[in-house]
Amino acid sequence: xxxxxxxxxxxxxxxxxxxxxxxxxxxxxxxxxxxxxxxxxxxxxxxxxxxxxxxxxxxxxxxxxxxxxxxxxxxxxxxxxxxxxxxxxxxxxxxxxxxxxxxxxxxxxxxxxxxxxxxxxxxxxxxxxxxxxxxxxxxxxxxxxxxxxxxxxxxxxxxxxxxxxxxxxxxxxxxxxxxxxxxxxxxxxxxxxxxxxxxxxxxxxxxxxxxxxxxxxxxxxxxxxxxxxxxxxxxxxxxxxxxxxxxxxxxxxxxxxxxxxxxxxxxxxxxxxxxxxxxxxxxxxxxxxxxxxxxxxxxxxxxxxxxxxxxxxxx
Numbered sequence: 001x002x003x004x005x006x007x008x009x010x011x012x013x014x015x016x017x018x019x020x021x022x023x024x025x026x027x028x029x030x031x032x033x034x035x036x037x038x039x040x041x042x043x044x045x046x047x048x049x050x051x052x053x054x055x056x057x058x059x060x061x062x063x064x065x066x067x068x069x070x071x072x073x074x075x076x077x078x079x080x081x082x083x084x085x086x087x088x089x090x091x092x093x094x095x096x097x098x099x100x101x102x103x104x105x106x107x108x109x110x111x112x113x114x115x116x117x118x119x120x121x122x123x124x125x126x127x128x129x130x131x132x133x134x135x136x137x138x139x140x141x142x143x144x145x146x147x148x149x150x151x152x153x154x155x156x157x158x159x160x161x162x163x164x165x166x167x168x169x170x171x172x173x174x175x176x177x178x179x180x181x182x183x184x185x186x187x188x189x190x191x192x193x194x195x196x197x198x199x200x201x202x203x204x205x206x207x208x209x210x211x212x213x214x215x216x217x218x219x220x221x222x223x224x225x226x227x228x229x230x231x232x233x234x235x236x237x238x239x240x241x242x243x244x245x246x247x248x249x250x251x252x253x254x255x256x257x258x259x260x261x262x263x264x265x266x267x268x269x270x271x272x273x274x275x276x277x278x279x280x281x282x283x284x285x286x287x288x289x290x291x292x293x294x295x296x297x298x299x300x301x302x303x304x305x306x307x308x309x310x311x312x313x314x315x
Contacts, residue, residue, distance in 0.1 A: 023216025
């Protein structure tokens with residue numbers, strides 16, 4: 001029994017130390033994302049100019065912490081009076097969502113494609129998954145509103161960009177509507193999903209096994225970088241406002257399972273809709289049925305063109 005007790009204590013000690021070490025490494029990896037350069041400006045400018053008679057402009061603003069944030073901006077000749085800000089996923093850049101801009105430009109929307117902080121050409125040392133980014137996007141929305149002939153401002157985001165868009169609604173309730181694809185409900189929940197995906201273990205087993213590792217990563221982030229990732233919670237933010245939301249989720253999304261979108265719908269049923277796309281993988285709804293995707297998104301924006309004014313009057 002004494003030998004067994006010694007072995008158990010040794011194993012628990014190894015588990016404890018390993019969990020903390022892995023948690024620290026995980027925090028560093030999560031906050032310091034791989035930065036991919038922007039490299040196809042000329043191609044996008046050509047498409048915008050030839051197909052929509054829109055000049056592509058390089059624009060920038062300063063974030064609250066002084067970081068310089070950069071984006072592309074284009075207004076089509078047949079401008080409908082509104083604008084869409086497109087938000088990309090983690091380790092991606094503005095080009096990752098540039099393909100969606102065609103349907104918006106064709107429909108007459110101005111488009112703004114920013115690089116999220118610590119991504120692409122934008123400044124910022126670390127990614128904070130909405131904690132700082134929500135104010136960044138709010139500032140971009142205000143920049144758009146300062147352009148000639150301002151109208152409605154909408155957000156469209158996928159994956160991390162979806163989570164940032166949902167969190168932005170808590171600080172900018174003048175947004176007319178938001179469409180997101182593959183959103184997560186809370187940072188903690190998506191972290192457990194990632195553990196399960198990479199370990200190939202069921203979620204019910206991953207939760208207790210990875211609890212110490214995740215808590216170590218979260219604590220290290222708070223102490224080392226003053227970033228509380230538990231506050232990255234689209235779930236909490238969508239209950240604090242009534243900005244109309246269209247949630248798009250693929251039934252074959254193994255990166256961010258559709259249960260996250262279903263949970264967001266459950267807690268904010270009064271101002272959100274869910275479109276489940278059968279067979280769609282992560283961010284892949286447009287590939288399943290591009291015509292219906294376009295119709296769904298544009299129709300949702302069209303139905304909520306005056307909602308911001310109504311909300312402002314009610315408040």
